[in-house]
Structure formats: structure tokens, C-alpha cells
Amino acid sequence: MRMWKSIVLFLLVWSGGGLKTSAAMVPGVPENVGKWSGREGQILPVPVKNVHLEGGFWGPKMRVYKDRTIPHSWRYMGYDIRSLRKAAGEKTDGPFNNTWGEANLYKFLETIAHSLGMFPDAALERQVDEIVDLIGRAQRANGYAHVFIINEHKPDWDPDFLDGSHDGYVLGHLIEAAIEYQANTGKGALIDIACKAADEAYEHFLGPKGVPGFCGHAELEMALVELSRATGRTKYIELARAFVEWRGRGMVKPYGATPRAYFQDAVPLRQQMNLDGHAVRATFFATGVADLALATGESDYRLAANRFWDSVTHRRMTITGSTGPRQEHEAFGEDYELPNNGYYESCAACGLLDFAQRMFLLEGGSDSGDVLERVLYNAVMHGISLDGTNSYYQNPLSDTNKPRYNSWVCCPPNLSRTVFQVGRYAYASGEEDVYFNLYVAGSVQAPLKGGLVGLKVETEYPYEGSVKIGVTPGKTKRFAVNLRWPGWCETATLTINGEAMNPLRKTDRGYIRLEREWKENDVIELNMEMPVHLMEAHPLIKDCVGKVAIQRGPLVYGFEGVDNQGKAALELGDDPQFKVEARPDLLGGIRVITGQDVDGKPIVAVPFYAMANREKTVQELWTVRRGLKPSDAWWEGRLYRNTHETMTKSIAPSPTEKDAK
Numbered sequence: 213m214r215m216w217k218s219i220v221l222f223l224l225v226w227s228g229g230g231l232k233t234s235a236a237m238v239p240g241v242p243e244n245v246g247k248w249s250g251r252e253g254q255i256l257p258v259p260v261k262n263v264h265l266e267g268g269f270w271g272p273k274m275r276v277y278k279d280r281t282i283p284h285s286w287r288y289m290g291y292d293i294r295s296l297r298k299a300a301g302e303k304t305d306g307p308f309n310n311t312w313g314e315a316n317l318y319k320f321l322e323t324i325a326h327s328l329g330m331f332p333d334a335a336l337e338r339q340v341d342e343i344v345d346l347i348g349r350a351q352r353a354n355g356y357a358h359v360f361i362i363n364e365h366k367p368d369w370d371p372d373f374l375d376g377s378h379d380g381y382v383l384g385h386l387i388e389a390a391i392e393y394q395a396n397t398g399k400g401a402l403i404d405i406a407c408k409a410a411d412e413a414y415e416h417f418l419g420p421k422g423v424p425g426f427c428g429h430a431e432l433e434m435a436l437v438e439l440s441r442a443t444g445r446t447k448y449i450e451l452a453r454a455f456v457e458w459r460g461r462g463m464v465k466p467y468g469a470t471p472r473a474y475f476q477d478a479v480p481l482r483q484q485m486n487l488d489g490h491a492v493r494a495t496f497f498a499t500g501v502a503d504l505a506l507a508t509g510e511s512d513y514r515l516a517a518n519r520f521w522d523s524v525t526h527r528r529m530t531i532t533g534s535t536g537p538r539q540e541h542e543a544f545g546e547d548y549e550l551p552n553n554g555y556y557e558s559c560a561a562c563g564l565l566d567f568a569q570r571m572f573l574l575e576g577g578s579d580s581g582d583v584l585e586r587v588l589y590n591a592v593m594h595g596i597s598l599d600g601t602n603s604y605y606q607n608p609l610s611d612t613n614k615p616r617y618n619s620w621v622c623c624p625p626n627l628s629r630t631v632f633q634v635g636r637y638a639y640a641s642g643e644e645d646v647y648f649n650l651y652v653a654g655s656v657q658a659p660l661k662g663g664l665v666g667l668k669v670e671t672e673y674p675y676e677g678s679v680k681i682g683v684t685p686g687k688t689k690r691f692a693v694n695l696r697w698p699g700w701c702e703t704a705t706l707t708i709n710g711e712a713m714n715p716l717r718k719t720d721r722g723y724i725r726l727e728r729e730w731k732e733n734d735v736i737e738l739n740m741e742m743p744v745h746l747m748e749a750h751p752l753i754k755d756c757v758g759k760v761a762i763q764r765g766p767l768v769y770g771f772e773g774v775d776n777q778g779k780a781a782l783e784l785g786d787d788p789q790f791k792v793e794a795r796p797d798l799l800g801g802i803r804v805i806t807g808q809d810v811d812g813k814p815i816v817a818v819p820f821y822a823m824a825n826r827e828k829t830v831q832e833l834w835t836v837r838r839g840l841k842p843s844d845a846w847w848e849g850r851l852y853r854n855t856h857e858t859m860t861k862s863i864a865p866s867p868t869e870k871d872a873k
């Protein structure tokens with residue numbers, strides 16, 4: 213009760229007298245998580261409901277997802293709800309779902325759970341409760357809950373169908389929905405169902421009559437680790453470990469002519485050097501391995517997670533954060549195989565976002581945050597349309613009037629459950645440290661060992677580089693605020709209560725660490741210079757040779773024909789004369805970059821995330837830059853880097869210096 217009062221007081225102080233909506237203040241919604249409960253030295257994500265997004269870039273977007281995406285998504289749930297009714301013994305007519313379909317329903321329920329934490333809605337909650345009741349009635353008596361298999365009268369975890377049945381994928385999403393539904397509503401019925409199903413899986417694979425195997429579509433591994441965190445039951449970690457360890461040993465029959473690499477089964481974990489196969493399965497698998505490293509502290513899992521991280525972020529990721537260029541088997545290609553018209557499924561971007569977050573929790577380095585924001589602000593945001601009711605399965609960088617494949621398969625609810633978790637990706641906390649990985653307007657109550665500390669953020673990031681942070685220390689006075697110094701940022705200044713920190717240093721992990729006794733109303737102001745950068749790609753990426761991409765802050769820009777007299781394949785002039793212009797009326801309010809092409813004609817670039825939101829048009833992200841000299845030196849594991857063209861102009865040697873050389 214004391215906690216309750218202090219939170220209300222806290223919000224009063226923060227909101228400057230005018231109370232704002234918060235889950236913590238609404239009866240029936242659990243209060244924010246107030247205690248940090250990690251092991252020594254551990255970093256934990258801040259729960260979604262401890263973050264209040266308001267204004268800036270994300271506040272209005274959350275409204276769109278709540279008001280448009282959720283109502284729109286219901287119309288696609290018919291198959292799955294009908295299938296549930298059938299499995300529950302009700303009389304139903306019409307088509308039923310396929311093997312993976314019900315994962316869509318569970319991803320959607322997780323979306324709603326996050327939304328209820330931010331925007332309580334009793335009617336919506338009742339709709340979910342009815343579905344939870346159905347799931348409970350559809351579940352087999354032993355706990356097995358995959359409705360497609362139940363309706364087909366097939367055996368649990370059918371060994372002839374393990375790669376294709378999506379048993380574990382579906383159960384993983386059920387578990388994640390259940391954890392979030394309990395966290396945001398306090399209701400435990402769904403997590404009881406999920407635990408019963410997870411217990412059945414444990415019994416099936418690891419019980420006295422257990423049969424080794426695993427679901428060909430990874431997802432259950434990370435969900436089990438999360439379930440263990442939520443319930444304190446270590447048996448779920450054991451099962452996740454078994455699913456990882458059994459891979460690469462020929463225990464699962466491939467579905468048709470599928471290569472074993474497709475489902476990460478080509479070689480055992482310790483021999484896997486790269487992230488291979490189906491890109492969604494692979495990124496989910498890598499996230500599960502990183503989760504196992506976090507849960508067990510075992511170095512083999514940590515080493516494997518780091519190998520996968522280097523494989524994808526150093527050699528197999530587009531500048532927008534997409535992975536999986538091949539249409540055949542929806543797969544990763546060879547190193548540097550990153551065609552601009554590649555496949556690049558939205559779900560793989562969601563998977564990489566989760567993997568990046570786990571790698572930060574595991575290693576604490578700002579490079580994870582760099583990838584995280586690259587994926588989020590480019591690939592993921594491009595996947596979901598600006599009006600919240602449309603989404604793309606594929607996110608190519610180059611496109612020619614083709615209608616993008618847009619259908620209600622796996623991606624739409626994955627995108628919506630992902631964007632609702634921005635608060636979780638933005639913040640993390642240790643015993644005495646708060647970490648900022650994203651700069652998002654609103655407020656956070658970060659749990660530290662000594663209790664909650666409050667931080668209120670005002671910013672227009674990713675469009676502006678200034679971030680103002682108000683501190684409300686609560687009971688904990690001494691702690692450190694860690695601000696990620698983004699990889700794109702070369703110059704920054706910082707003041708605390710108007711006093712400049714000079715020189716401004718970053719830690720060897722890439723953060724500005726501000727440790728002190730904080731006082732009520734202390735203000736941190738971070739200013740990151742955000743010029744337009746011309747980026748070049750590693751010379752082994754064939755499609756990008758001789759080309760540059762425009763990037764400002766974390767946003768990658770490209771050209772659409774609709775803004776450029778029908779042309780998107782452009783060539784930049786010697787001095788493109790870039791200007792950043794605010795266009796509040798365009799594409800939901802964006803900043804465009806205007807300039808000149810090689811013939812002096814005006815050109816307009818828009819952020820990649822906002823592309824493909826108007827009429828059908830051509831689009832290109834990489835642009836010809838005559839005279840660009842590829843160099844294979846000093847890449848140090850990076851795939852993309854600033855050409856420093858704007859800088860070299862101002863520091864270019866004078867003709868006499870040149871002559872002297």
C-alpha cells in the first residue's frame with residue numbers, strides 16, 4: 213500500500229500537477245514492478261508497464277496501434293477462434309486454421325496484453341477472457357494445447373511431423389501471451405493453461421518415457437526461459453536446454469526435401485559458426501541460445517550467441533536491419549549476400565530485435581543498442597504501415613511497382629506485439645544502474661536494488677538529437693544513469709542542471725555513465741549532433757558498390773518515384789546540398805531530406821520506414837555516387853560506415869598541402 217501511495221505521489225510530481233494516465237493508477241491493473249530482482253551484476257529489461265510513452269515519435273504511434281491495429285486485427289482471428297471452438301467440442305462450420313495459424317491468435321493476445329497495460333479497456337479485456345476460457349476447454353486433459361493437431365486427431369508432438377507441425381512455435385507464443393496477460397491484468401487463467409501445456413511438453417520430452425526431439429520452428433526455447441523467470445520453475449530452462457542441445461544430431465525428420473540447416477539442425481550447437489537457414493527460425497533460435505546463456509551463465513551458450521551475433525550483424529544484415537535475402541527456404545545467404553531486392557521477412561526483423569536486446573543483457577555493449585535501433589526504426593517500422601492496418605511480409609530496399617506481398621500470415625501480429633514493447637527495448641536496469649538504449653518521449657520507473665527511480669524524457673528522437681531527462685530519485689539517491697552513445701553520433705554535449713560535462717567520455721561499453729547522488733528535479737540535457745551522413749557498404753556487398761545510402765540519426769532514407777518525377781534510381785551530384793525539412797502533413801509527420809541530383813534537379817528522400825505507404829511506386833535506398841572509391845581497409849567487423857564526405861569537405865587539404873605530398 214505504501215508503494216501504491218508513493219507511485220501516485222511520484223506521478224503527481226512528474227506530471228506537473230496534471231495527472232496522466234498510467235496503468236499503476238487504474239484499479240484492477242497491477243502496480244508497476246518496483247523491485248529489481250536479478251543476480252549480482254545482472255542487467256534486466258524494464259517491464260513494459262513501467263514505461264509510459266507520451267508525445268514525441270512513439271506516443272501518437274501507440275494510439276494508432278491501439279485504436280486502429282487492434283480493432284483491424286480481429287477480423288483475421290475467425291479461423292483460429294473457430295478452430296478453438298471445434299477443439300472445445302462446440303459445433304462450428306467453415307474453414308479452420310493450419311499448423312501455425314493459432315500462433316497468430318496468441319501473438320495478437322500478447323499485443324492486446326501490452327495495450328491493456330497502457331490503455332485499460334474493460335470490454336477488450338472481456339473479449340480476451342472469453343478466448344482464454346475457450347483455450348482452456350480446447351486443451352487436452354494432459355495439457356497438450358496445439359489446436360490444429362487436436363482437431364486433426366493427431367498424436368501430441370507427432371514425431372513424423374515435428375519440423376512442420378509448429379507445435380513448439382505455437383506453444384511458445386501461447387506462453388508469451390500468457391506471461392504478458394498476467395503481468396498487465398493480474399489474471400492468471402492463461403498462464404495456468406500455458407504452464408499445464410509446458411509441463412506436458414516437459415513430460416513428453418524429458419519425463420520417464422521421454423523421446424528426444426524439438427519443434428523445427430524455434431520460439432519455444434526463449435518462451436520457456438521467460439516462463440521460468442515468471443514462475444521460478446527451473447524445469448522449463450532444462451527443457452529449453454534440451455531443445456538446443458538435441459539439434460544437429462539427426463533427431464527430427466525433415467519435412468519433405470528441406471535441408472537440415474533450414475531448421476538449425478545441420479550441426480550441433482558448438483559447431484555452428486554462422487546463423488543459417490530460415491531467417492525467422494534462425495533469429496528466434498539465436499535469441500533462445502542467448503536466453504539460455506543469461507539463465508544458466510554457461511560460457512558455451514554465451515560463445516554460441518556471440519558467434520551468431522557476429523555472423524548476422526557483421527556479415528548478413530542490410531543497412532535497414534533486415535536479414536534473410538533468399539526467397540528459397542526464406543533463408544540467410546552466404547556472407548555479404550545482401551541483394552537490394554532480397555526477401556527480408558518482417559518476422560526476421562522482429563527476431564533480430566529480440567536477439568539484439570538479449571545480447572545487450574548478456575554483454576552490456578552499445579553495439580547491441582545500435583543494431584536494435586537500426587532494426588526497429590527501419591526494417592520493423594517499414595513492416596507495419598503508418599495507418600496501422602496494413603503490413604508487409606517482405607521489406608526489399610529496391611522495388612519496382614510490384615505490389616508488395618501483403619497478407620495476414622505470421623508477420624502482422626508479430627509486428628504489433630513488437631512495437632508495443634518499445635519501452636522494454638528502450639530501458640534496462642542493474643542493481644544501481646539505469647540504461648537508456650533508445651531515447652523515447654515519456655517516462656520510466658526503473659526498478660533498482662533500492663527501489664524505483666523515475667526519469668521523464670522529452671525528445672523528438674529519432675528526428676532530433678536533443679534529449680532532456682528529468683530525474684526523480686525516490687528513495688534511491690545514488691545511482692548511475694547510462695546513456696547509450698549511438699554508433700552514428702560523432703559529436704555530443706551534455707549538461708547536468710546547466711553545467712557542462714567536459715570532456716564528455718564514454719565507457720568502454722559505449723555509454724555515458726553519470727553516477728552521483730541525484731536530487732529531485734535534476735535535469736540532464738544530451739545534445740547529439742545529427743547531420744546527414746552518406747553511408748557506404750562493405751565492398752563485398754555487390755549491390756552496393758559505387759553507391760551510398762543516406763542516413764540521419766538512426767533513420768535510413770531512400771527515394772520513391774512519387775516524390776522524384778517517377779524515378780527512384782538516382783545519382784547524387786558532387787555537392788548534393790542536403791537540407792532537412794519538417795513536413796508535418798506528409799506521411800504522418802516526417803522530416804524529409806531535400807537535395808540535388810547530378811544534373812542539379814531537386815530530389816526528395818523520405819525515411820525508409822515511411823516508404824511504400826502511398827500509391828504504387830518505384831523505390832531505391834542505395835544511390836549512385838560517382839567517384840566513390842571502395843576500400844577494403846578498416847572495416848573492423850562493420851558492414852556500413854559513414855563516408856565522412858561532409859567532414860572531408862571542411863577538412864580537405866588545401867591545394868598547396870596536396871602538392872607537397
Ligand SMILES: [Zn+2]
Pocket residue numbers: 557558559560621622623624626
Ligand atoms: Zn512473418
